Amino acid sequence: MKRLASxxxxxxxxxxxxxxxxxxxxxxxxxxxxxxxxxQTCGYCHGVNVGPVIRGRELPPEVTKxxxxxxxxxMPAFRETEISNxxxxxxxxxxxxxxxxxxxxxx
Amino acid sequence: MSGINxxxxxxxxxxxxxxAGAAALVNSRMAKGQTxxxxxxxxxxxxxxxxxxxxxxxxxxLLPYDKAYVPEPTDQLHPVxxxxxxxxxxxxAIVAAANRFRQPIWPISTGKNMGxxxxxxxxxxxxxxxxxxxxRILEVDPDLGTCLVEPGVTYQQLKDYLxxxxxxxxxxxxxxxxxxxxxxxTLDRGVGYTPYGEHFLFQCGMEVVLPDGQLMRTGMGSIKGxxxxxxxxxxxxxxxxxxxxxxNYGIVTKLGMWLMPEPPAYKPFMIRHPNMxxxxxxxxxxxxxxxxxxxxxxxxxxxxxxxxxxxxxRDSVVPDGAPLDDASxxxxxxxxxxxxxxxxxxxxxxxxxxxxxxPVVRQVLTASGGEVLTEAEMGDNPWFHHHATLxxxxxxxxxxxxxxxxxxxxxxxxxxxxxxxxxxxxxxQTRLARQILDKYGFDYTAAFAIGWRxxxxxxxxxxxRSNAEEHRRADTCYREMVSRFGEQGWASYRTGVNTMDLVxxxxxxxxxxxxxxxxxxxDPNHIIAPGxxxxx
Ligand SMILES: Cc1cc2nc3c(=O)[nH]c(=O)nc-3n(C[C@H](O)[C@H](O)[C@H](O)COP(=O)(O)OP(=O)(O)OC[C@H]3O[C@@H](n4cnc5c(N)ncnc54)[C@H](O)[C@@H]3O)c2cc1C
Numbered sequence: 279m280k281r282l283a284s285x286x287x288x289x290x291x292x293x294x295x296x297x298x299x300x301x302x303x304x305x306x307x308x309x310x311x312x313x314x315x316x317x318q319t320c321g322y323c324h325g326v327n328v329g330p331v332i333r334g335r336e337l338p339p340e341v342t343k344x345x346x347x348x349x350x351x352x353m354p355a356f357r358e359t360e361i362s363n364x365x366x367x368x369x370x371x372x373x374x375x376x377x378x379x380x381x382x383x384x385x
Numbered sequence: 386m387s388g389i390n391x392x393x394x395x396x397x398x399x400x401x402x403x404x405a406g407a408a409a410l411v412n413s414r415m416a417k418g419q420t421x422x423x424x425x426x427x428x429x430x431x432x433x434x435x436x437x438x439x440x441x442x443x444x445x446x447l448l449p450y451d452k453a454y455v456p457e458p459t460d461q462l463h464p465v466x467x468x469x470x471x472x473x474x475x476x477x478a479i480v481a482a483a484n485r486f487r488q489p490i491w492p493i494s495t496g497k498n499m500g501x502x503x504x505x506x507x508x509x510x511x512x513x514x515x516x517x518x519x520x521r522i523l524e525v526d527p528d529l530g531t532c533l534v535e536p537g538v539t540y541q542q543l544k545d546y547l548x549x550x551x552x553x554x555x556x557x558x559x560x561x562x563x564x565x566x567x568x569x570x571t572l573d574r575g576v577g578y579t580p581y582g583e584h585f586l587f588q589c590g591m592e593v594v595l596p597d598g599q600l601m602r603t604g605m606g607s608i609k610g611x612x613x614x615x616x617x618x619x620x621x622x623x624x625x626x627x628x629x630x631x632x633n634y635g636i637v638t639k640l641g642m643w644l645m646p647e648p649p650a651y652k653p654f655m656i657r658h659p660n661m662x663x664x665x666x667x668x669x670x671x672x673x674x675x676x677x678x679x680x681x682x683x684x685x686x687x688x689x690x691x692x693x694x695x696x697x698x699r700d701s702v703v704p705d706g707a708p709l710d711d712a713s714x715x716x717x718x719x720x721x722x723x724x725x726x727x728x729x730x731x732x733x734x735x736x737x738x739x740x741x742x743x744p745v746v747r748q749v750l751t752a753s754g755g756e757v758l759t760e761a762e763m764g765d766n767p768w769f770h771h772h773a774t775l776x777x778x779x780x781x782x783x784x785x786x787x788x789x790x791x792x793x794x795x796x797x798x799x800x801x802x803x804x805x806x807x808x809x810x811x812x813x814q815t816r817l818a819r820q821i822l823d824k825y826g827f828d829y830t831a832a833f834a835i836g837w838r839x840x841x842x843x844x845x846x847x848x849x850r851s852n853a854e855e856h857r858r859a860d861t862c863y864r865e866m867v868s869r870f871g872e873q874g875w876a877s878y879r880t881g882v883n884t885m886d887l888v889x890x891x892x893x894x895x896x897x898x899x900x901x902x903x904x905x906x907x908d909p910n911h912i913i914a915p916g917x918x919x920x921x
Contacts, residue, residue: 306471306521307542318541322563322782327696328789347449351795351851352788354497354564355449357504359439359469359517359537 309365312372319356320369325382329353334378339370346370414463416489416510424465427488427512431468434478439518442466450496450504450513454788454797455881456848456860462505462882464491466512471519473638477598479514480636483912484596490514491914492636494536494569497561499785500797500845501573502882507916514636516568523639524615527552530644531589531615536568536637541780543567547644554644555778557581562780568640572630573879576834576841578775580733581645582683583836585630590614590641593629596908601635615641631879632900633914634907645778648733652743653773655763656755657724661688661711663754664815665808667728670753671835672806674730679742682776684835686728689718691830692768694790694847695783697721699828709828722766728755728835729772787830792849796859798883800844800866802875806835814842814875821869822846825862841878867891882916889919 310318316333323329329352332342343366349355361369415424424442431440441447442465450467468490470476483490489506492514496504504513520537525547534543540562547554556562557577559570570577571584581587590604604620605611618626629635658667667686674680690709693702702717703709715725732739732746747757763769771783788797800818804810811833819829827846834841844866848859860883867877867887876891889897900920904911915921 306518318563322780323785326781326783328782328786347445349449349452351793352785353795354499354503354785355452357449357467357496357515357517358446359515360495360564 312369315369325384331382331384333376336374339374342370342373414465414509419510427486428466430482434475435468435470439469452503453505454500454795455502455883456798456856457883458857458860461509464506464513465510467515469515469518476594476636480594480598484910487910489912489915495566497565500799505882507882507885522546529616530554530646532644533615533639533641534567539566553647555647557778560784567642574630576683578683579778580681587643589618591626591637592639593635593637595635596913631918633917633920650734650736650739651777652739653731653776655758655769656728656750658726658755659724661725663726665812666753667726668811669808670749675837680730682731684728684730686726686833688831689714689723689725690828691832692723693717694787694830696767696786699791731776791847794849794851796848796850798846798863798881800846801877801879802842802870803878804840806838806840811840818844821866825858827862885916886919
């Protein structure tokens with residue numbers, strides 16, 4: 279019972295620290311770096327068996343951009359409102375120049 | 386060019402080629418009576434509201450709005466344009482223009498309604514209202530465990546925000562969290578897998594742009610100075626939030642939600658049952674544990690074939706063209722540490738509460754004929770890992786692998802009939818589903834989401850969309866499932882844009898008329914999402 283009380287109060291203590299967390303002024307997120315977009319979108323599928331490995335293959339940027347906007351077959355399409363043209367240009371170039379990651383697998 | 390194979394080039398050529406070919410399609414996408422000039426005039430007006438770069442009606446710009454996984458062999462459903470506002474005022478201006486031009490608009494938040502239509506509208510001739518750019522997290526209250534978000538906020542964004550600010554609250558995700566949104570998912574009454582998994586139950590307060598352009602806040606939100614908008618769901622008088630889910634009565638621009646405090650202890654479990662016939666025993670064992678809330682999260686009871694489809698390809702289990710027989714599935718499942726049914730749940734609380742509940746749960750579930758397994762036995766088994774991640778609101782897209790189970794053509798339609806949480810009902814549904822799927826040569830890749838007192842029977846109709854014959858067959862099969870389940874008193878909790886009318890029919894004429902009357906009263910020009918849930 280003592281541990282129960284102390285675990286609960288630990289949670290409560292952490293929460294109180296924040297008090298009312300109003301994200302003011304709430305800003306729109308800034309453009310994201312290619313690594314971040316890869317990690318938070320592409321990399322959930324590519325390199326983990328959902329999609330083919332796409333790093334370290336010198337994929338031409340035009341190919342990457344066409345796949346991202348169209349979403350062929352099982353791949354979802356991504357709109358400009360999700361990945362801006364500016365972000366996609368940088369991502370496609372980064373991907374072309376990227377090294378293969380030996381931990382990734384794909385089919 | 387060394388690393389590029391023939392398939393990639395073919396795919397890219399297809400992708401680029403489609404852009405050119407699409408020009409011819411524009412006319413065939415129009416609604417009856419709508420002309421190219423009508424669309425041009427409306428879209429020019431949209432440019433003046435949101436800026437030139439955020440209105441699309443050229444074939445290339447529309448491509449990502451046109452992606453679909455659902456069967457739609459008649460090829461009628463395509464948007465004619467898309468517009469992406471950034472503020473509520475812009476949304477109001479768009480709604481005013483839509484009324485003036487009599488141009489229907491189809492709101493999406495993140496537009497990743499995959500297997501239900503993605504961003505594609507339910508009738509031809511609509512302009513997609515893409516709210517993804519409205520992506521601010523407006524407030525998180527760590528004491529109350531509440532938040533207020535705009536439509537374009539993804540689960541990934543919310544989770545990052547909580548982590549970056551050390552706020553010990555969890556999110557609850559559908560299986561496709563990274564690219565989907567709390568707003569879109571909740572408004573379509575989607576589900577996730579922590580104790581906050583029935584998303585609409587944990588929604589609290591909305592801001593809505595009504596079809597006449599007025600801005601309404603529900604619950605306590607319209608009380609000046611109220612601090613309880615995200616804490617008290619009901620407000621005063623009729624409770625209206627439900628009217629804005631699975632409907633076309635308004636455009637939701639802010640959504641309040643409850644977030645679960647991170648529990649000190651979290652312990653995921655898997656129960657492995659050996660036979661297809663174990664369905665009723667599992668449901669009967671789970672029900673009392675769920676109804677009493679001893680098990681508090683929404684459980685996934687996954688068939689072996691559904692599980693295999695996530696990480697394997699069909700031709701690694703049976704040869705191409707052969708039926709997916711139980712013996713082969715069982716063999717493949719066993720080789721991967723899986724049973725014919727694999728039910729995942731977790732205990733949340735403190736070490737003491739978990740230790741107190743675990744023996745009760747173990748006893749009930751072992752008596753049902755299942756092996757009760759934890760991380761100690763399952764280790765880094767990818768399926769166990771996947772579900773253990775989901776049940777604490779973690780992010781991945783692993784399940785999308787299932788769309789490549791059967792050919793690479795990318796076809797998926799969810800058929801999701803509801804039942805009461807009774808073993809015999811689940812068994813009868815399983816039998817009927819398998820009978821119909823067998824008849825059309827498709828696989829029973831299905832799961833039961835075990836809710837508090839209900840079952841969502843989640844049947845993934847997986848097909849090769851690039852094969853025209855198979856595409857047509859999937860469509861016929863889906864429709865037969867809807868009607869034959871309907872005859873037994875079972876209807877879907879949600880459906881794709883291709884079958885919204887058909888599912889609405891199952892719910893009967895009085896309900897349809899009631900929905901139609903509300904629509905007529907609120908949106909006499911029928912400009913918001915005609916066809917959504919079968920409401921014109
Ligand atoms: C492999 C796989 C697994 C999946 N697992 C799950 C799961 O576990 N649980 C689940 O629920 N779903 C699941 N889905 C289905 C779907 O992908 C998710 O539900 C997803 O969250 C919906 O997309 P979204 O969040 O982008 O919503 P959106 O597509 O943005 O919205 C969905 C619909 O809600 C309405 N809508 C959206 N925003 C507004 C608004 N602001 N105002 C008015 N109406 C609006 C529109 O009708 C829209 O079409 C899965 C799909 C796949 C492919």
